[in-house]
Amino acid sequence: MNSEDPISIPNHLRDGWHVAVLSKELRKKPLAMEFFGEPVVLFRKRDGTPVAMQDRCPHKNLPLSMGKVRGDQIECAYHGWQFNCEGRCTAIPCHGPAERTGKLRFRIPTYRVIEQDGWVWIKDISGNPLEEKLPRSLPRDKNHRWFDIKYQTIASPDLILENGMDSAHTCFVHRGLFRSNPAQFINVVIRGTNDRVVAETKGENQKKSGEKDLRVLTNKKEIRHVDEYHYPGSLQIDYWFGKSHLVTHLHVTPNDTGKTSVYIRMGLQFGFFTRAIYPVIWLITRKVVKQDRAILENQQRMISRMGKRSFHHSLADMSAVMLSDLYKSGPRANKPEWEQEENVSFKL
Numbered sequence: 001m002n003s004e005d006p007i008s009i010p011n012h013l014r015d016g017w018h019v020a021v022l023s024k025e026l027r028k029k030p031l032a033m034e035f036f037g038e039p040v041v042l043f044r045k046r047d048g049t050p051v052a053m054q055d056r057c058p059h060k061n062l063p064l065s066m067g068k069v070r071g072d073q074i075e076c077a078y079h080g081w082q083f084n085c086e087g088r089c090t091a092i093p094c095h096g097p098a099e100r101t102g103k104l105r106f107r108i109p110t111y112r113v114i115e116q117d118g119w120v121w122i123k124d125i126s127g128n129p130l131e132e133k134l135p136r137s138l139p140r141d142k143n144h145r146w147f148d149i150k151y152q153t154i155a156s157p158d159l160i161l162e163n164g165m166d167s168a169h170t171c172f173v174h175r176g177l178f179r180s181n182p183a184q185f186i187n188v189v190i191r192g193t194n195d196r197v198v199a200e201t202k203g204e205n206q207k208k209s210g211e212k213d214l215r216v217l218t219n220k221k222e223i224r225h226v227d228e229y230h231y232p233g234s235l236q237i238d239y240w241f242g243k244s245h246l247v248t249h250l251h252v253t254p255n256d257t258g259k260t261s262v263y264i265r266m267g268l269q270f271g272f273f274t275r276a277i278y279p280v281i282w283l284i285t286r287k288v289v290k291q292d293r294a295i296l297e298n299q300q301r302m303i304s305r306m307g308k309r310s311f312h313h314s315l316a317d318m319s320a321v322m323l324s325d326l327y328k329s330g331p332r333a334n335k336p337e338w339e340q341e342e343n344v345s346f347k348l
């Protein structure tokens, strides 16, 4: 399997929901972020509803994120012009006797935003809002303990997603923390549908895979492992060790060219041991994230230097290839029933 792909972010992704910020990050002050290369300001109305619009004052182009929130409006820091959540100018403090904001025809471009499960999600305004699907619901189960990690990196969003679905790298990049030398053949059933790729791994045994940290607590049970990619930018990675459960949600948001924000949320449920193991998992996750980040940034640097990708895949890359295809071409709107199933076996 060979592939040569230009480095680009397909435009159709903008119509899908991406995480703009963590809910807890958006407080009283306006907050700046970038979405597909565009500056965006987010703020909350009096009732707490989040609002997003282009972060550029139409008067003299100061970032609105430098301003203040006044009621349900945002006020520019330069000359105090105010804008409502539809992006319309509602006040020009230093106006002439006959000058009224009603005469101003411009409107700041706004975005669709929704707050759900502790994230503020953003998407382009397109289509009929009544027919629009909400972001996938990901409630935080009370039996689990949860934590969030967020970072920005210079790597294409699809490379980050592929990395999350790539089991083979864990034996090398995370050796000792999470898997060690490939020691057993595992079977993976991969199902691709219209807007997702689900890969279920069977036959992995903790004793052989050398997951020292968790083995003690989980009684050497076989691991059940499912990776899911949900278009456009979300992964869910589940591990079950008997009744114990570890789930990772990872969301990528394209910022400026080459820069991507990564939002990781991890939930763990190890019964009686949950509290005790929480700081251990937190520490391991931070280390794992750091290791992946170093790999991804170096991979991206090489691709950028060479001007294109030239990948030569092996069987262990099957789910990443299916993910990448969906990411690039988008959901098959005219074939909602589309389905592909692959069974692969490789050493892990």
Ligand code: FES
Pocket: 057, 058, 059, 060, 061, 062, 076, 077, 078, 079, 080, 081
């Ligand atoms: S630049 Fe914003 S009010 Fe003048």
Ligand SMILES: [Fe+2]
Pocket: 163, 169, 170, 173, 174, 288, 292
């Ligand atoms: Fe990794």
